[in-house]
Amino acid sequence: MVAKTVNVINAQGMHMRPAGLLAKAAAAHKECNVTLKVNEKSVNAKAVMQIMSACIKCGSTVEIVCDGVDEQAVLDEIAGMFESGFGE
Amino acid sequence: MKKYTGKGVYGAVAIGKISIFKRQEVSVKRERIDDIDAQKQRVEDAKAQATAQLQEIYDKALKEVGEANAQIFEIHMMMLEDLDYNDSICNIIETQSVNAEYAVAVTSDNFAEMFSAMDDAYMKERAADIRDISNRLIRNLQAGGSDNALGDDKVIICADDLAPSETVLLDKEKVLAFVTAHGSSNSHTAILARNMNIPAIIGLGDAFLSEIKDGDSAIVDGFTGEIFISPDEETTARLEKKQKEDEEKKKLLQELKGKENVTLDGKKINIYANIGSVDNIGAVLLNDAGGIGLFRSEFLYLESNDYPTEEQQFAAYKKVLESMAGKKVIIRTLDIGADKQVDYFNLAKEENPALGYRAIRICLTRPEIFKTQLRALYRASAYGNLGIMFPMITSVSELEKILAICSEVRDELAAEGVEMAEKVELGIMIETPAAAVISDLLAPMVDFFSVGTNDLTQYTLAVDRQNPEIEEFCDTHHEAILRLIEFSAQSAHKHGAWIGICGELAADTSLTERFLRMGIDELSVSPTFVLKVREAVRSVDLSHA
Known part of the structure; x- marks a missing residue:
């Protein structure tokens, strides 16, 4: 299991578009669990509605936890998406 | 003449007849069933059909309003695949031995409520997205999946609210304006109207819908958020002038934007x-x-x-x-x-x-x-x-x-x-x-x-x-x-x-x-x-x- 803490830099937080992109990327790794820990909650990063309902605002700190096949590569990919502001 | 005021979300003037948007009402009955697997299979089929429909809507939106705005339908497809959403539907079918329609309807209500209760204006609006995809599933389950069709004349569409997919699916050639009793400027309908360059007013209130009927003549002023029903001559003349000036300005913009000053x-x-x-x-x-x-x-x-x-x-x-x-x-x-x-x-x-x-x-x-x-x-x-x-x-x-x-x-x-x-x-x-x-x-x-x-x-x-x-x-x-x-x-x-x-x-x-x-x-x-x-x-x- 590997983990990394990132900041949400998107002005509108994790709204539909970034949530959708994140879920899509996470779901592509079927044999690796991806969990977000934010505001003392755990969110399955493969479930777009969970991500949205966590109401993650700009400036929030999110811990990404990856557990499974290729976990480090998955972590790097997901962390990179947060760091680039999901291309916004 | 009657006047109602809401919030204009795209500035332009439209003059024409009213058409009240008729939605296929989704009514769901709770039925006890024995074959649980058959119900689950029905959900899977309805989902596959919904995904194909959404793909079609996505392609149409991509052409008409651009990728950034079409993305919503891609996300709708992902929401249909959402783990929690699907688990909830399956659980309800299994534990209560009920029909698929009912399981989808209950799941839709639960998820929509969860979003409505959120302390964030943007997230509250997402309840409409849940209802949009869920109603699509239910319509597919009930085998009546045809989307709304309009007559031959251009009309001012009036509705209580419009789901994003409903907005995109309306034939743009036949829509003069969108007018809704509810909605906010955060809603996709408002965003799409702006991108489709169609005058739109939202939030006119419930009284508005009960006092209009199909075929009423009306003028929509998207600049001020006003709609006039059976407008008098003076108002008509004033807004015809405003419409003409606005169209000339936009035409000039179209013709001269990007051109050199030479x-x-x-x-x-x-x-x-x-x-x-x-x-x-x-x-x-x-x-x-x-x-x-x-x-x-x-x-x-x-x-x-x-x-x-x-x-x-x-x-x-x-x-x-x-x-x-x-x-x-x-x-x-x-x-x-x-x-x-x-x-x-x-x-x-x-x-x-x-x-x-x-x-x-x-x-x-x-x-x-x-x-x-x-x-x-x-x-x-x-x-x-x-x-x-x-x-x-x-x-x-x-x-x-x-x-x-x-x-x-x-x-x-x-x-x-x-x-x-x-x-x-x-x-x-x-x-x-x-x-x-x-x-x-x-x-x-x-x-x-x-x-x-x-x-x-x-x-x-x-x-x-x-x-x-x-x-x-x-x-x-x-x-x-x-x-x-x-x-x-x-x-x-x-x-x-x-x-x-x-x-x-x-x-x-x-x-x-x-x-x-x-x-x-x-x-x-x-x-x-x-x-x-x-x-x-x-x-x-x-x-x-």
Whole structure:
């Protein structure tokens, strides 16, 4: 299991578009669990509605936890998406 | 005539007949079933069908409103695949032995409620997305999945609310306007309407829908958010005129956006915009101005209760320069005094403020204020293509003092290691007859002139433009003014400087040809006049005398 803490830099937080992109990327790794820990909650990063309902605002700190096949590569990919502001 | 007011989300006028949007009502009965697996399979089939439908909607939206706005339907497809959503549907079927429709409906309510309860306006709106995809699933389960069709006439669509997919699926050729009783400007419907260039009003309230019927004649004013039912003649005439003007403006925009400011015989000039606040940048870009020819820095001082700090000014200038992305931005140093008074400057009351203590005169006698502004400007220069312009110049010695202060500030910043643009063009306003008459002496000292025709007219003709009684003496086309501009243009060009006009006269298209013949290099006008002036420039032929 590997983990990394990132900041949400998107002005509108994790709204539909970034949530959708994140879920899509996470779901592509079927044999690796991806969990977000934010505001003392755990969110399955493969479930777009969970991500949205966590109401993650700009400036929030999110811990990404990856557990499974290729976990480090998955972590790097997901962390990179947060760091680039999901291309916004 | 009846009038209802909501919130306009796309400014345009539509005149036509009302069509009340009929939705296939989704009504779901709870039924006990025995074959759980068959129900699960029905959900899977309905989902596959929904995904195909959404793919079709996505493709249509991609063409009509662009990728950024079409993405919502891609996300809808992902929501259909959402683990929790699907688990919930399966669980309800399994544990309660109920039909698929009922399981979807309950899941939809639960998820929609969860979003509605969220403490965030944007997330609250997402309840509509859940309902949209769920109703699609239920319609598919009930085998009635055809989407709404309209008749042959163009109509004003009225609805309680429209789901994003409903908005996109309506045949754009037949929709004059969208009008809804509910909804917010955050809703996708509002966003899509804006991107489809269809006038739209939202939030008209429940009473509205109960008081209209199909075929009622109506006018939608998306600018004001008003809808008139059975409008009277006067209202119709007024809005027909508004519609025509708006369409002409948009047509001009369509035809001239992206075109060069070039005369028939090939002379090119710059058309820039005048603005007085950072908020106006949107209008500058929308109207396709090539740059900002006059940015009045006064707003920073007028909006403030004390002298704006270097940091405050730097942030504002940087924002403008960055937003203009390398296009020219000419910022005029403060022009306080005369009709623009600021309490904390503690300026004494004057008998004749237009001829008094104002603009550069304040800057030169209170250099600390001037230097703060110049430091902010030079620091911001690293972020774009900045020009600095000084108002109310009357003499060579004034300009010498200004230039000395500028190089002092530059040296100071360089010593502090602050990053600055290599070249910041410096120019002066030609707005006093004195400056125009000695423009041949001033031109070698600067990079550009910008003629302020409002003050130049007032000072040359000795008329107060605010005084309506002497309006007939205020001939803005007076030969004296035009000759002063012409001489300034000759002086500028002789010494390698360029010359623009940033006063109201720049937008007077009856003078465009004359200005071009004088050799004016730039016209800076209010953003809404940019394309009108471009049209005028493009119709001039300088090859005939």
